[in-house]
Amino acid sequence: MSWNFSTEPEFEKKLEWMRRFVREEIIPLEVADLPEAAFKQHTDKLKQQVKDQGLWAAHLEPELGGGGFGQLKLGLMHEILGQSVFAPPIFGNNAPDSGNAELLAIGGDEWQKERWMKPLLNGEIRSCFSMTEPGAGADPTQLSTRAVREGDEYVINGHKWFSSNGSHADFFIVMVVTDPDAEPHRRASMILVDRDTPGVNILRDIPVMGHSAAAGDKGHAEILYEDVRVPVSHLVGEEGDGFMLAQQRLGPGRIHHAMRWLGQGQRAFDIMCERVVSRKVSGGLLKDKQMIQDMVATSKAELEAARLLTLQAAWKMDQGGTKAALTDIAIIKFWGAQVLYNVIDRAIQVHGSLGITGDLPLEEMYRNARAARIYDGPDEVHKVTVSRRVLRDYEPTEVPSEHIPTRAEEAKKKFAEYLEAVS
Template sequence: MSWNFSTEPEFEKKLEWMRTFVREEIMPLEVADLSPEAFTQVSDGLKQQVKDQGLWAAHLEPELGGGGFGQLKLGLMHEILGASVFAPSIFGNNAPDSGNAELLAIAANEEQKEKWMKPLLAGELRSCFSMTEPGAGADPTMLTTRAVREGDEYVINGHKWFSSNGSHADFFIVMVVTDPDAEAHERASMIIVPRDTPGVNVLRDIPVMGLSHAAGDKGHAEILYQDVRVPAANLVGEEGQGFMLAQKRLGPGRIHHAMRWLGQGRRAFDMMCERVVTREVKGSTLSQKQMIQDMVATSKAELEAARLLTLQAAWKMDQGGTKAALTDIAIIKFWGAQVLFNVIDRAIQVHGSLGITGDLPLEEMYRNARSARIYDGPDEVHKVTVARRVLRGYEPHPVPSEHIPTRTEEAQKKFAQYLEAAS
């Protein structure tokens, strides 16, 4: 199979505009001392510029208010957006809203799209994806939050946490068990729950490593759903489709995460390289020290490998959908997160004590990078997925097999003759 990651010149111009815009207009906001009101005013102006370029909410099809770029182009865009924590929200691609919009585009009916998806795309509403539970960990088949059908309503009871943006969301997409007796991956469904529904109790924002209070990152809420009644019409898709829809939502999301990690990693890499060609130690710059050269070379190789793996996953998804790229998506989730962590760690090391101060963005980037190896499923889960899918293509073989050449009787005789002649 061959791959083609090329894009047309017109799109390359869009990417170049994005690079300049993020560097010159968005990055300065990281150190600007603005009130929330002033920040909103500035960011609204920047969002309008993005819309004028036709780059707002690029993850959806044009008829839904997006750019219809496909996963490969989206990946290249997210690589640029990853350089700044403010960029995704200014481009209308911040999590969890972007993933929720994609989910609603796939599975919502027309009434749900009008009421929830379109205002979400327009930036008029905020959303929350409420799936993770304290007892279930990384195994969604262990979810216990229940939704019981009573007439024209569902009654929801359960305990969720790490519901990103839960404290500020206008509505929640809640993963619930609708049929506890069904097969493991057919037990759950997704239901839209408006925030003001009685029984929705947002207990707190969980204090977590790497939380940035920048635009688009509003915390990870712990929520109790107690006798929450919502119309049965709020069911997304059909009963039992929860796991299937979650995979459709998380697949593109993981590609976007991995490409944003590359943008963040590239920024840390650039900072490291600028430091090593500037800092002098014992008569020469750090760039002339072999240990530092090893850090630079290894970081460059890891970033390029992660980039190619991610683009390959995006290309496969464009060609055959999420199912065609499942192994690749799992690979980039654990490999990309580890590469991000590695590169930022080395960048901090070459900056010395300056690297662990708040005067540089590296220490916050480091905390975010560490948490990346846990959210959207810990690395170990994705490694298990990759190994299982790879090993399906192999069967037990007694020795000898076609992959283990062995000496035939004739070859053994010739070998013995050789040894005799040599002695």
């Protein structure tokens, strides 16, 4: 199989505009000390520039207001946006809103799209994906939040946490068990719940590594749903579609994560390289020290490998859909997260005590990088997925215990014959 990661000149111009825009207009926001109202006013103007370029909510199809670019082009775009936590919301594709909009585009009916998806795409409302539970961990088949149908309503009861954006979202997409007796991957469904629905109790924002309130992330909420009643019309798709919809949402999202990690990793790499060509220690520049050279070379190799793996996954997804790229998506999820962590860690080490201060962005990058190895499934789960999918293509072989010495004796015999022939 051959791959083609090239894009047309017109799109390359868009990427170049994005690079300049992120570098000159967005990254400076990280050190701007603006009141909330002034910050919003300024970023609204930046969002309009993005819309004028036709790059707003680019992850969706044109009929939904997006660019219809496909995963490969989106990957290249997200690599640029990953340089700053402020970039994704300014481009209308910050998590979890981007994934939730894609989910409604796939599974929502026309009324649901009009009611929730379109205002979400316009930046008028915010959303929350409420799936994770304290007892279920990384195994969604262990979810216990229940939705029982009573007439024309569902009654929801359950306990969720790490519901990102939950504390300020206008609506929630809640993963619930609608049929506990069904086979594991048909037990769950997704139901839309408005924030002001009675029984929605937001207990707290869980303090976590990588929390960035400045970027508009209000944290990861712990929520109790207590006798929450919503109309049956709030069901996304059909009963039992929850896992299928979640997979369609998470596949593209993981590629986007991995590409944003590359942008973040590249920025950390650039900061590291600027340091090593400038800093003098022990009578010479850091760049001349072999241990530093090893850090630079290893980081460069890891970033390039992660980039190619991610572009390959995106290309395969464009060619055959999420199913065709499942192994590749699982690979980049754990490999990309590990590379991000590695590169940032080396960049901090090169800077010494300065690296762990808030004077550089590295310490926040580091906290985000550590969390990346857990959210959207921990590394170990994705490694299991990769191993299973790879090994299913192999057949077991049986080698009799007496076969090995027999082959050894045969080899000795042939070697003796060879020596006799050449002597």
